[in-house]
Amino acid sequence: MKAAEWIDRLKDARGWESDYRAAKELGLSRNTISNYRSGTRTLDDETAVKVAEALEVEPEIIILDQHAERTNSEPARAALAGLLQRISGKAPGGGSAAVGRKGQVDITSAASATFAGGDPARNTHRISGSYRLP
CATH class of the missing domain: 1.10.260 (434 Repressor (Amino-terminal Domain))
Structure with a gap:
């Protein structure tokens, strides 16, 4: 946006x-x-x-959105858009995400739906747990 x-x-x-x-x-x-x-x-x-x-x-939503707006790299823009979708509760594959008011992000189901075990050839990893975005 x-x-x-x-x-x-x-x-x-x-x-x-x-x-x-x-x-x-x-x-x-x-x-x-x-x-x-x-x-x-x-x-x-x-x-x-x-x-x-x-x-x-959640501040993360606007921060990520604006970083995606200003990048000149299409792969980076796509990655940021994917992350934004996951943390805003619109994860692909039926996953969901929860973002707390203090910036705590639980992306367990979103990550496992998206990365399912990880693929070293595609540089993806299985992610679970709660994370605080910088």
Whole structure:
């Protein structure tokens, strides 16, 4: 999702009508919001966390989404999109994931559905347990 779309969601959720208000509330300049609108910038990690807290969603979701937006590598973008799907509870193969408010991610079922035993030739590994994303 584009940074401007996250800002629009935030504005809708908070009832803010202007980008100026969003910039003020997030501690950003109006120029930064303008750069989000033009697509020349993505949310940095700190701003992504602020937006996530205001929207009451897990910060990992917005951080990963914005990292996927800014990468120039299609394989990296696909990997980030896959991870984002798994931690947001939309794991392929019927798996699920749970993300706690304090950033704890349980991806046991998502990982085993996706990686089932691992394949060294494809550089995949079986993952289980709870993990905290950096």
